[in-house]
Amino acid sequence: MRRTVDWVDGAVVIIDQVALPGEYRVLELRTVDELVAAIQRLAVRGAPALGAAGALGVALAAFAGGSADAVRAQAERLAAARPTAVNLRWGVTRALGRLDEGAEAVLAEALVMLDEDEQLNRTASAHAAEVVLAETTRRPLRLLSHCNAGHLATVAWGTALGVVWHLQARGLVESVLVDETRPLLQGSRLTAWELAQAGVPYRVQPDSAAATAMARGLVDCVLVGADRIAANGDVANKIGTYPLAIAAAHHGVPFVVVAPESTVDTSIASGAAIEIEERRPEELTELGGVRLAPAGAAVFNPAFDVTPAALITAVVTENGVRAPQPTS
Numbered sequence: 001m002r003r004t005v006d007w008v009d010g011a012v013v014i015i016d017q018v019a020l021p022g023e024y025r026v027l028e029l030r031t032v033d034e035l036v037a038a039i040q041r042l043a044v045r046g047a048p049a050l051g052a053a054g055a056l057g058v059a060l061a062a063f064a065g066g067s068a069d070a071v072r073a074q075a076e077r078l079a080a081a082r083p084t085a086v087n088l089r090w091g092v093t094r095a096l097g098r099l100d101e102g103a104e105a106v107l108a109e110a111l112v113m114l115d116e117d118e119q120l121n122r123t124a125s126a127h128a129a130e131v132v133l134a135e136t137t138r139r140p141l142r143l144l145s146h147c148n149a150g151h152l153a154t155v156a157w158g159t160a161l162g163v164v165w166h167l168q169a170r171g172l173v174e175s176v177l178v179d180e181t182r183p184l185l186q187g188s189r190l191t192a193w194e195l196a197q198a199g200v201p202y203r204v205q206p207d208s209a210a211a212t213a214m215a216r217g218l219v220d221c222v223l224v225g226a227d228r229i230a231a232n233g234d235v236a237n238k239i240g241t242y243p244l245a246i247a248a249a250h251h252g253v254p255f256v257v258v259a260p261e262s263t264v265d266t267s268i269a270s271g272a273a274i275e276i277e278e279r280r281p282e283e284l285t286e287l288g289g290v291r292l293a294p295a296g297a298a299v300f301n302p303a304f305d306v307t308p309a310a311l312i313t314a315v316v317t318e319n320g321v322r323a324p325q326p327t328s
């Protein structure tokens with residue numbers, strides 16, 4: 001499968017994740033405006049993929065010319081396009097750090113990030129696979145995923161789903177229960193698509209069925225990605241992750257978070273400081289243009305929630321299991 005986000009002939013090229021699973025479409029984005037719009041409508045999404053897209057977006061701005069201040073202003077637009085995943089601002093900042101050397105240097109830095117991402121994800125998910133095996137006894141494993149933390153959420157390979165690829169290669173996966181992940185359905189649309197492509201048995205379930213699946217003993221381990229990890233180990237991830245962790249703790253099911261170190265934000269002590277993106281009401285009140293709620297219905301639509309470190313079995317990065325820094 002091609003990279004989720006890449007640089008081809010002066011354009012940022014992405015797999016259009018809004019079109020999946022019905023259509024596999026590739027988009028060429030040649031301006032910062034086009035890239036910001038693609039980020040905000042989740043055509044490109046997932047923390048590591050956003051970091052790479054942000055860095056390549058700075059290259060678009062640098063090659064477009066204009067003053068350094070103009071490029072920095074465009075970079076800020078990219079970094080602010082979605083507030084919760086720390087990787088976006090991190091990727092923009094890293095690429096912008098080469099601006100004084102010129103546009104080619106900015107692009108070179110961004111391309112290094114893309115090359116690094118797949119390897120970091122393969123390493124982090126390999127570590128996490130060993131954690132899953134150590135925390136479980138039943139073989140083969142029945143796993144549960146939320147949202148999409150696979151190839152499509154990264155430049156390549158994936159984080160939480162990367163664990164599935166490693167375990168599947170060793171014949172250790174029986175099946176995956178895939179939370180559909182309302183309201184944008186990253187699970188039923190994207191994770192199910194990736195698992196089908198890989199030949200991994202799976203079933204899609206309502207997010208609200210996850211606790212029942214655990215109560216019935218159908219889940220050996222929960223695997224999720226992350227968008228921002230605080231110094232104390234609190235994790236911001238797709239809305240619905242927190243109740244999943246509560247259910248897992250109640251039923252004694254291991255709950256493992258997989259992410260690159262670039263998702264860790266040591267500048268914040270705990271999850272209380274993580275900005276949670278609020279998204280448009282229409283994501284809840286409509287589906288495919290069909291109205292699901294009365295006109296004018298008020299909506300609460302946070303795109304992420306925060307899972308306290310106490311509910312997490314392990315946060316695993318390319319460096320292994322992270323030891324949380326307890327808040328003073």
Ligand SMILES: CSC[C@H]1O[C@H](OP(=O)(O)O)[C@H](O)[C@@H]1O
Nearest residue numbers: 045046047147149153225237238
């Ligand atoms: C490997 S990061 C994936 C992470 O990002 C998703 O959010 P979104 O689809 O809104 O970009 C979700 O929180 C995933 O766990």
